[in-house]
Amino acid sequence: MDAFVTRRSQKRKTSDDFAVESHEESTDIKLAILASLHPDIEQEMLLDILLAHDGDVQATSNTLKSPSTPRSVKKTANNRIAGQTSLRAFAIDPSSGEPSPKKPKILSKKGQTLHLYDPQDISEHTPCTIIHNFLPAHEANELLFELLEESKTFQKASFKLFDNIVSSPHTSGFYVGSQKELQEQKDDYHYNGGRISDVRTLTPKLEAVRGRVQETVNSAIEEHIRTHHGGQKPRHQPSEPWCANAAFVNCYNGPQESVGWHTDQLTYLGPRPTIASLSLGVTREFRLRRISSFLPSSASDNPDPNLQGQVSLPLPHNSLLIMHSTTQEEWKHSVSPSPTLTPHPVSGNIRINITYRHYRSAFHPKYTPKCHCGVPGVLRVVTNDTKQANGERERKENRGRYFYMCHAGNVPDPTKKKCGWFLWGDFDQDGNPRV
Numbered sequence: 001m002d003a004f005v006t007r008r009s010q011k012r013k014t015s016d017d018f019a020v021e022s023h024e025e026s027t028d029i030k031l032a033i034l035a036s037l038h039p040d041i042e043q044e045m046l047l048d049i050l051l052a053h054d055g056d057v058q059a060t061s062n063t064l065k066s067p068s069t070p071r072s073v074k075k076t077a078n079n080r081i082a083g084q085t086s087l088r089a090f091a092i093d094p095s096s097g098e099p100s101p102k103k104p105k106i107l108s109k110k111g112q113t114l115h116l117y118d119p120q121d122i123s124e125h126t127p128c129t130i131i132h133n134f135l136p137a138h139e140a141n142e143l144l145f146e147l148l149e150e151s152k153t154f155q156k157a158s159f160k161l162f163d164n165i166v167s168s169p170h171t172s173g174f175y176v177g178s179q180k181e182l183q184e185q186k187d188d189y190h191y192n193g194g195r196i197s198d199v200r201t202l203t204p205k206l207e208a209v210r211g212r213v214q215e216t217v218n219s220a221i222e223e224h225i226r227t228h229h230g231g232q233k234p235r236h237q238p239s240e241p242w243c244a245n246a247a248f249v250n251c252y253n254g255p256q257e258s259v260g261w262h263t264d265q266l267t268y269l270g271p272r273p274t275i276a277s278l279s280l281g282v283t284r285e286f287r288l289r290r291i292s293s294f295l296p297s298s299a300s301d302n303p304d305p306n307l308q309g310q311v312s313l314p315l316p317h318n319s320l321l322i323m324h325s326t327t328q329e330e331w332k333h334s335v336s337p338s339p340t341l342t343p344h345p346v347s348g349n350i351r352i353n354i355t356y357r358h359y360r361s362a363f364h365p366k367y368t369p370k371c372h373c374g375v376p377g378v379l380r381v382v383t384n385d386t387k388q389a390n391g392e393r394e395r396k397e398n399r400g401r402y403f404y405m406c407h408a409g410n411v412p413d414p415t416k417k418k419c420g421w422f423l424w425g426d427f428d429q430d431g432n433p434r435v
């Protein structure tokens with residue numbers, strides 16, 4: 001069973017040749033597309049009908065639109081639509097007639113992209129957990145409607161890159177839980193060296209979903225520590241419960257809107273944060289690339305990050321991607337421009353993405369060290385990529401160490417120049433600053 005595919009490059013596609021091209025996609029990608037177009041139809045049903053149409057997604061989708069097609073919606077105890085099952089359930093070992101044994105671990109290779117859809121594959125090959133069909137279908141659609149309306153007033157962020165002021169290739173809005181937090185954000189918090197003026201309180205539907213995200217994330221964190229870290233949380237990962245008290249909502253309007261390779265800023269999240277990302281609307285590819293291995297277990301799994309390629313995950317409507325505590329320090333992520341998209345029935349070519357985050361009280365801006373320029377520093381970690389003029393942070397033995405550095409160079413003001421200030425961060429086992 002082709003639970004993942006490796007593709008060197010993607011052919012340019014238009015929606016007209018989608019039906020022909022779709023024969024070449026893996027079964028998983030086809031299922032992801034069908035699941036986002038027909039969220040009320042059970043996964044097994046999608047697969048059966050797909051096979052009956054010789055893998056033709058367009059023909060399968062036409063059949064599924066017919067009211068006479070059985071849907072066989074499975075409900076769980078709490079009346080949610082059941083999550084998609086793994087294709088492993090269908091994989092039979094021809095020699096024994098039994099389900100196939102566990103697949104060997106396959107790493108992506110430099111210069112290649114490993115395409116993954118199956119939640120178990122994603123859990124094995126990336127630092128993330130994915131949950132498809134996370135919300136009941138009607139709730140996901142209502143949230144999408146609400147945020148499509150909100151996104152009409154979103155702005156592009158601007159920042160400085162190599163002395164040029166650039167704006168992000170997508171728009172976003174920032175949400176917090178209360179008026180008090182909103183005022184604090186405006187007065188005290190800094191992003192890219194400056195303040196943000198457009199802070200909003202969580203919309204009714206963002207607020208309604210937040211509790212469910214929080215509960216799911218806390219269980220997933222426990223499970224991930226058990227299955228990936230031998231029951232021992234990584235050093236500096238907080239042991240306090242994860243709390244979704246802030247949300248960035250991103251809007252990607254069309255195939256060219258994207259976000260480049262980056263790691264999320266640690267300044268207010270602290271070391272080894274968990275971030276939960278809920279996708280709505282058109283499916284886009286989320287890419288991950290390993291940049292470092294700090295933990296003994298991940299180091300032995302992944303001998304040399306430089307030899308590994310990127311991993312691509314399609315994030316369909318109503319999928320929750322949980323980025324666990326090694327993601328920000330050891331990987332980079334991006335949403336690349338897409339040659340073409342398969343329009344979503346509600347949002348067309350628009351994708352909305354909510355990243356729920358935990359702003360920890362120990363990382364309140366009143367504790368952020370300030371650099372000589374008077375601008376609060378930014379919290380970073382030394383990775384294999386870190387290069388600095390004085391050489392200290394480049395040294396191998398410093399990899400995995402945290403530091404605050406001047407952020408004035410990122411302020412979108414041509415007169416502000418970065419100074420050389422930096423300060424090592426000192427955090428305890430739970431990632432709290434040692435005072």
Ligand SMILES: O=C(O)CCC(=O)C(=O)O
Nearest residue numbers: 248250264277335353355
């Ligand atoms: O849109 C996404 O899936 C990722 C967004 C992201 O990386 C971010 O907001 O930092």
Ligand SMILES: [Fe+2]
Nearest residue numbers: 262263264333
């Ligand atoms: Fe990010």
